Amino acid sequence: MEMTVRPRRLRGNDALRRMVRETRVDAASLIFPMFVTEGSHKKEPIEAMPGQFRYSLDRMGEALDALAEAGVSSVMLFGIPARKDPVGSQAYAPDGIVQRAVNRAKVLHPEMFVITDVCMCEYTSHGHCGVLCGHDVDNDKTLELLAKTALSHVEAGADMVAPSDMMDGRVRAIRQALDAHSYTGRPIMSYAVKFASSFYGPFREAAGSAPSFGDRKSYQMDFHNRREALKEALLDVEEGADIIMVKPAMAYLDLVREVHDATTLPVAAYSVSGEYAMVKAAAANGWIDEEKIMCETAVAAFRAGAGIYLTYFAPELARCIREGKIG
Numbered sequence: 671m672e673m674t675v676r677p678r679r680l681r682g683n684d685a686l687r688r689m690v691r692e693t694r695v696d697a698a699s700l701i702f703p704m705f706v707t708e709g710s711h712k713k714e715p716i717e718a719m720p721g722q723f724r725y726s727l728d729r730m731g732e733a734l735d736a737l738a739e740a741g742v743s744s745v746m747l748f749g750i751p752a753r754k755d756p757v758g759s760q761a762y763a764p765d766g767i768v769q770r771a772v773n774r775a776k777v778l779h780p781e782m783f784v785i786t787d788v789c790m791c792e793y794t795s796h797g798h799c800g801v802l803c804g805h806d807v808d809n810d811k812t813l814e815l816l817a818k819t820a821l822s823h824v825e826a827g828a829d830m831v832a833p834s835d836m837m838d839g840r841v842r843a844i845r846q847a848l849d850a851h852s853y854t855g856r857p858i859m860s861y862a863v864k865f866a867s868s869f870y871g872p873f874r875e876a877a878g879s880a881p882s883f884g885d886r887k888s889y890q891m892d893f894h895n896r897r898e899a900l901k902e903a904l905l906d907v908e909e910g911a912d913i914i915m916v917k918p919a920m921a922y923l924d925l926v927r928e929v930h931d932a933t934t935l936p937v938a939a940y941s942v943s944g945e946y947a948m949v950k951a952a953a954a955n956g957w958i959d960e961e962k963i964m965c966e967t968a969v970a971a972f973r974a975g976a977g978i979y980l981t982y983f984a985p986e987l988a989r990c991i992r993e994g995k996i997g
């Protein structure tokens with residue numbers, strides 16, 4: 671049999687397979703999303719996200735210690751306030767839950783890179799990502815509150831802010847607010863390409879942030895659209911975003927690749943709560959190998975062009991990287 675090109679030649683040996691590997695992964699690229707809540711002595715399990723918890727401030731150190739131990743150096747905080755109101759005032763309260771959590775994280779682990787999710791849905795009584803005008807979210811009024819929220823996070827010590835609300839113009843509004851207060855060096859990671867997705871279901875249970883009426887389709891993107899994803903990404907580049915995120919990850923890897931190719935910014939992919947829940951549920955039934963599926967899925971995001979990966983599996987993935995199971 672005459673055959674000069676034999677792809678299997680490069681697969682016959684583990685050292686060789688590693689040598690020719692095209693995608694390298696590093697724990698430095700991982701961000702762990704974490705929920706913080708009011709009260710004390712709390713480590714409340716999130717039912718649809720086995721292994722994930724809502725931590726009160728006095729116990730969040732346990733999670734941060736475990737992250738640091740695992741080699742994960744970035745965390746993104748989501749706050750669950752005690753009180754919600756129509757204008758989400760706890761989102762920008764200087765002593766709000768996230769503001770205090772940022773502060774505490776920086777005291778406990780000064781080396782940890784602390785990112786905050788900037789949105790209103792966890793803080794509004796109606797669960798929408800902005801203030802309402804009738805049944806619609808008022809874009810421009812919401813911008814002021816988002817800018818105020820982002821500024822309060824940075825004033826509390828956040829290293830980076832990540833707006834997830836999908837209002838038009840929020841990156842510019844936040845950039846201007848930060849710059850006006852001399853935080854010109856604090857980056858913005860924009861949830862630029864964020865779809866109205868059913869993959870957020872478990873998160874909304876965790877954060878109690880499901881909209882009380884309607885849905886988020888008037889601000890989050892329609893998942894049929896590809897060119898609109900580029901429009902959103904390019905717009906955020908123009909407005910001054912430093913990192914562009916695509917969310918969810920697994921069902922949207924085509925767009926991770928497109929955004930990677932169309933911009934010069936680092937691209938982040940967020941493997942959301944529903945993705946985590948699916949892996950956990952199938953593994954609990956013995957139907958899949960949890961660790962292998964987790965590794966394969968993460969590598970796929972990096973292969974698609976993500977340079978940053980947000981995942982509830984961050985500490986487990988970091989361990990797999992250290993053990994040479996991927997990387």
Ligand code: PBG
Pocket residue numbers: 787789791799834835869870871872873874941942943944
């Ligand atoms: C806030 C926000 C959501 C998520 C991240 N930021 C929920 C939503 O948009 O409904 C989802 C994260 C996840 O599902 O893991 N707007």
